[in-house]
Amino acid sequence: MALYSEKVMDHFRNPRNVGSIENADGVGEVGNEKCGDIMRIYLKIDNDVVTDVKFETFGCASAIASSSMATELIKGKNLSEVMHLTNKAVTEALDGLPAHKLHCSVLAEEAIRAAIEDYFHKNQIEYIS
Amino acid sequence: MIYADNAATTKMCKVSIEAMTDCIEKFWGNPSSLYAFGQNAAEKLNQARKTIAECIGADSAEIYFTSGGSESDNQAIISAANIGAKKHKKHIISSTFEHHAVLHALKKLEKENFEIELLDVHENGIILPQQISDAIRNDTCLVTVMFANNEIGTIQPITEIGRICHDKKVIFHTDAVQATGHLPINVVEQNIDMLSMSAHKFNGPKGIGVLYVRRGVPLTTLIEGGAQERGKRAGTENVPAIMGMAAALKESCYNMAKSNKKLIELREKIIDGLSKIPYSVLNGDKKNRLPGNVNFCFEGIEGESLLLLLDDRGICASSGSACTSGSLDPSHVLLAIGRPHEVAHGSLRLSIDENISEADVGYIVRSVTEIVDYLRNLSPLWKDKITGKRKFFLI
Ligand SMILES: Cc1ncc(COP(=O)(O)O)c(C=O)c1O
Ligand SMILES: [Zn+2]
Numbered sequence: 214m215a216l217y218s219e220k221v222m223d224h225f226r227n228p229r230n231v232g233s234i235e236n237a238d239g240v241g242e243v244g245n246e247k248c249g250d251i252m253r254i255y256l257k258i259d260n261d262v263v264t265d266v267k268f269e270t271f272g273c274a275s276a277i278a279s280s281s282m283a284t285e286l287i288k289g290k291n292l293s294e295v296m297h298l299t300n301k302a303v304t305e306a307l308d309g310l311p312a313h314k315l316h317c318s319v320l321a322e323e324a325i326r327a328a329i330e331d332y333f334h335k336n337q338i339e340y341i342s
Numbered sequence: 343m344i345y346a347d348n349a350a351t352t353k354m355c356k357v358s359i360e361a362m363t364d365c366i367e368k369f370w371g372n373p374s375s376l377y378a379f380g381q382n383a384a385e386k387l388n389q390a391r392k393t394i395a396e397c398i399g400a401d402s403a404e405i406y407f408t409s410g411g412s413e414s415d416n417q418a419i420i421s422a423a424n425i426g427a428k429k430h431k432k433h434i435i436s437s438t439f440e441h442h443a444v445l446h447a448l449k450k451l452e453k454e455n456f457e458i459e460l461l462d463v464h465e466n467g468i469i470l471p472q473q474i475s476d477a478i479r480n481d482t483c484l485v486t487v488m489f490a491n492n493e494i495g496t497i498q499p500i501t502e503i504g505r506i507c508h509d510k511k512v513i514f515h516t517d518a519v520q521a522t523g524h525l526p527i528n529v530v531e532q533n534i535d536m537l538s539m540s541a542h543k544f545n546g547p548k549g550i551g552v553l554y555v556r557r558g559v560p561l562t563t564l565i566e567g568g569a570q571e572r573g574k575r576a577g578t579e580n581v582p583a584i585m586g587m588a589a590a591l592k593e594s595c596y597n598m599a600k601s602n603k604k605l606i607e608l609r610e611k612i613i614d615g616l617s618k619i620p621y622s623v624l625n626g627d628k629k630n631r632l633p634g635n636v637n638f639c640f641e642g643i644e645g646e647s648l649l650l651l652l653d654d655r656g657i658c659a660s661s662g663s664a665c666t667s668g669s670l671d672p673s674h675v676l677l678a679i680g681r682p683h684e685v686a687h688g689s690l691r692l693s694i695d696e697n698i699s700e701a702d703v704g705y706i707v708r709s710v711t712e713i714v715d716y717l718r719n720l721s722p723l724w725k726d727k728i729t730g731k732r733k734f735f736l737i
Contacts, residue, residue, distance in 0.1 A: 246684045247684055269720060273644050
């Protein structure tokens with residue numbers, strides 16, 4: 214028995230969408246160094262659609278896999294959908310996480326929301342969070 | 343697989359397995375039974391007691407079998423506290439980086455109005471004997487300081503601390519779980535009143551240990567029942583495990599000098615190799631540490647990720663990061679030697695034994711170096727640090 218599911222290990226070992234986007238339309242960062250997890254998400258947005266997404270993460274395997282999975286889940290999606298991505302959806306897509314690691318998937322949800330809010334803010338778009 | 347986590351547990355050695363299986367097959371009687379078959383088991387038990395006593399310079403009558411290090415620590419501390427309480431002495435001295443078996447037992451005593459004083463272990467992870475002399479008061483009933491630390495491997499000045507306690511007539515207990523079978527121990531010369539050991543840390547079986555108690559120090563019974571262990575620890579003895587433990591300890595002590603010479607050479611190679619990683623620091627004194635212990639912090643690294651990627655390369659190691667422990671705080675040992683939280687998350691402990699080859703050492707150093715580099719490149723934190731947006735903690 215391993216600590217993590219095969220899906221988590223796959224995304225941890227081969228994270229998708231790693232890197233940064235120059236002149237991103239939205240950038241979101243959550244977490245702090247003291248707690249040991251930081252995620253930064255970069256979004257490229259065209260006509261309310263996430264056309265590209267990249268991430269950088271400092272943290273445990275759960276944090277890295279959650280960021281990777283979250284970027285996969287939102288790529289090509291409409292902002293209205295992306296806004297409603299939950300950590301539950303990320304966790305389910307990863308075939309579950311150990312209970313004490315759920316907080317790391319919450320960070321992925323929060324980082325994406327922060328990136329969209331940054332986009333709204335930059336473009337002075339009114340939104341209800 | 344390269345197993346570099348011997349501080350967590352060790353593989354049983356051949357003589358220990360043989361002693362155990364021999365016992366299971368031939369001496370499985372109850373040592374308390376009167377017939378010869380039971381008394382044969384009792385005889386084996388006594389031989390094991392004698393073997394273990396000899397390895398630490400004690401007398402057979404001073405050896406009590408327990409379920410392991412945690413139980414020994416608890417029984418030692420509670421016994422000393424009870425002795426103290428009778429004389430209205432309720433001050434206990436220990437250190438900030440003890441094992442939780444000691445710290446949590448002390449925490450419990452604090453609720454019973456004992457005053458617990460935890461001494462600073464400094465950046466090198468070593469207590470000064472002077473701190474002990476300064477801290478001892480008229481109402482001190484116990485000094486408990488570990489022989490060697492389980493995370494950073496630093497060896498404490500046990501002989502000096504023992505002498506001070508002896509002179510001031512204060513009971514001295516040492517958690518020697520990491521030291522037994524790895525470092526020379528003589529309880530008489532070192533003035534040790536109580537000592538904890540655990541078989542699975544010296545190539546013996548799990549779930550068995552010893553509490554050595556100097557004659558004349560009254561023990562408190564934690565497990566009530568039959569008259570085993572002179573009434574101080576009830577329960578039919580785990581004779582196979584006890585025989586396995588005795589065989590393992592004898593073997594470890596016999597091989598100690600030779601094995602340590604090799605381990606120190608390999609340890610130094612690993613330390614030299616890992617020191618080349620930028621923004622890394624060795625935890626604990628460079629020389630005064632267990633022969634097989636290496637412990638580093640790498641800035642901008644989260645320990646769990648490092649461990650899992652090492653596992654992918656067949657290397658078993660451990661870390662003091664919060665995300666490996668299930669708690670939110672990183673290792674209390676690394677915090678005790680002054681590492682900030684941010685740095686303590688990125689720790690790596692390698693505890694090697696003599697099954698490691700020089701080639702393995704090279705492979706370990708290469709693997710850690712590559713993985714640290716890979717993880718840093720994945721990290722927004724690292725990017726901020728190297729572009730000056732965030733500060734470095736290590737220089
Ligand atoms: C220093 C120290 N004390 C106590 C213990 C507990 O020993 P056991 O697992 O035998 O209860 C350990 C083991 O992790 C240890 O390293
Ligand atoms: Zn985490």
